[in-house]
Amino acid sequence: KQEVTQIPAALSVPEGENLVLNCSFTDSAIYNLQWFRQDPGKGLTSLLLIQSSQREQTSGRLNASLDKSSGRSTLYIAASQPGDSATYLCAVRHEGSNSGYALNFGKGTSLLVTP
Amino acid sequence: NAGVTQTPKFQVLKTGQSMTLQCAQDMNHEYMSWYRQDPGMGLRLIHYSVGAGITDQGEVPNGYNVSRSTTEDFPLRLLSAAPSQTSVYFCASNIGPEAFFGQGTRLTVV
Numbered sequence: 001k002q003e004v005t006q007i008p009a010a011l012s013v014p015e016g017e018n019l020v021l022n023c024s025f026t027d028s029a030i031y032n033l034q035w036f037r038q039d040p041g042k043g044l045t046s047l048l049l050i051q052s053s054q055r056e057q058t059s060g061r062l063n064a065s066l067d068k069s070s071g072r073s074t075l076y077i078a079a080s081q082p083g084d085s086a087t088y089l090c091a092v093r094h095e096g097s098n099s100g101y102a103l104n105f106g107k108g109t110s111l112l113v114t115p
Numbered sequence: 116n117a118g119v120t121q122t123p124k125f126q127v128l129k130t131g132q133s134m135t136l137q138c139a140q141d142m143n144h145e146y147m148s149w150y151r152q153d154p155g156m157g158l159r160l161i162h163y164s165v166g167a168g169i170t171d172q173g174e175v176p177n178g179y180n181v182s183r184s185t186t187e188d189f190p191l192r193l194l195s196a197a198p199s200q201t202s203v204y205f206c207a208s209n210i211g212p213e214a215f216f217g218q219g220t221r222l223t224v225v
Contacts, residue, residue: 004157032212043119043205044216051212089158093212099173100165101146101209105157 002094006106021075021109023090036089080113121217128196136191138206146209147189151202196224
């Protein structure tokens, strides 16, 4: 079974810092990896989707990388802002899954950016 | 274009009651799915559908039923609610591999 781990579980940084969130998965046979943002009491917002053939994706201050062979992805947030405070979730679509586009989720990293 | 809409946002049920969580999307997506999110755990797949008339079980299907009579709607039914079903439920739809989620339904079973 595909296991997805996110480190750290929680992170507090002052505004302006660049930061890295980590995601690892046990089985490198994946179709794609998706990063989400979840605000308290809210749904999930898709941030970046990386296909297994890609190395990275960028959107604004966010950059996600994928090293499929080592089972790792990182989400880099540049010049963090208080509005970036949220929980960030990593999810992978496993090649061995027979559930279509079903995702295996990590437990998330809770980020607090202080002014 | 409202995306994925879930209703209700909050619900309290008594043990043994039944109810339906509604999910609708207006993006003409074929693939839809239901997840539950519990403290200290990642989201887990309950049921999914690859198109109207086709549904299948995910990782944690017991106690839940689904149907897909139209492309737009994918309701989740709790047959006889149990305290273990207290959770936040999310519906998602996909355009290809990219998943889009609703705002969630927070369900408490007492």
